[in-house]
Amino acid sequence: MSEPVFHRYETREALAEALASGVAAVLAGAIATEGTARLAVSGGSTPKLFFEKLAATEIDWHAVTITLVDERWVPESHTRSNAAMLRDHLLTGPAAAAQFVPLYEPSEIPEEVFDRLNDRFHRIGHGFDAAILGMGTDGHTASWFPHAPGLTESLDPQTENSVAIVHPNDGYEARATLTFPMIIDARFLALHIEGEDKLRSFEAAKAEGPVEAMPVRAVLRADRDPPFAVFWAP
Numbered sequence: 001m002s003e004p005v006f007h008r009y010e011t012r013e014a015l016a017e018a019l020a021s022g023v024a025a026v027l028a029g030a031i032a033t034e035g036t037a038r039l040a041v042s043g044g045s046t047p048k049l050f051f052e053k054l055a056a057t058e059i060d061w062h063a064v065t066i067t068l069v070d071e072r073w074v075p076e077s078h079t080r081s082n083a084a085m086l087r088d089h090l091l092t093g094p095a096a097a098a099q100f101v102p103l104y105e106p107s108e109i110p111e112e113v114f115d116r117l118n119d120r121f122h123r124i125g126h127g128f129d130a131a132i133l134g135m136g137t138d139g140h141t142a143s144w145f146p147h148a149p150g151l152t153e154s155l156d157p158q159t160e161n162s163v164a165i166v167h168p169n170d171g172y173e174a175r176a177t178l179t180f181p182m183i184i185d186a187r188f189l190a191l192h193i194e195g196e197d198k199l200r201s202f203e204a205a206k207a208e209g210p211v212e213a214m215p216v217r218a219v220l221r222a223d224r225d226p227p228f229a230v231f232w233a234p
């Protein structure tokens, strides 16, 4: 296990600025060397300020593919859609020129369109230039929810699937999530968390215990070079 590099900021604004400039530099570097760049981001509420700062950076967004590490199984018209949140906060300004690949297909039952989603993400491939994870206070990241049906398939380091369907025990909709192999070898892998509660959860995740209880442990315990980075502000 490689110790994560912990970046602590006085304010959420300072964190958002630092993370946005770091991700923009990684994407610009990939474009310079390979002509294109791939970014995978999380949904939820935490990343909004970071997204707004990143969206305003002047890189060649036409060469960037952006996707989600996970999606609630709802259409973009739904208030809980991560894709809708990205359109409002990230796919705006200069970043509106990026290509967005959704992790949702119109279907009541996600399993019915699994093959189509899996093929889509198999074509994108793993090894993102940058992947930004969030975390819940329960220690979930992406949609790898504790003890949830679909979690084992999501975390299997040998799986050839790029996507998994998870049914969290939180009473909300099903989720589509990228699998562990799709995320863990990102060149720049960061966990973006804010607030004291999530800091306590992160500390608890660093302790001994089953991955199924706090799935972010799968990332924490991976042997990465470079190690993943944690960006935290109170």
Ligand SMILES: O=C(O)[C@H](O)[C@@H](O)[C@H](O)[C@H](O)COP(=O)(O)O
Pocket (backbone or CB within 6 Å): 042, 043, 044, 045, 046, 047, 069, 070, 071, 072, 082, 133, 134, 135, 136, 140, 141, 142, 143
């Ligand atoms: O779909 C989602 O909700 C996210 O992808 C999820 O993994 C998120 O990162 C955590 O749940 C934290 O969410 P908040 O930022 O809202 O606390």
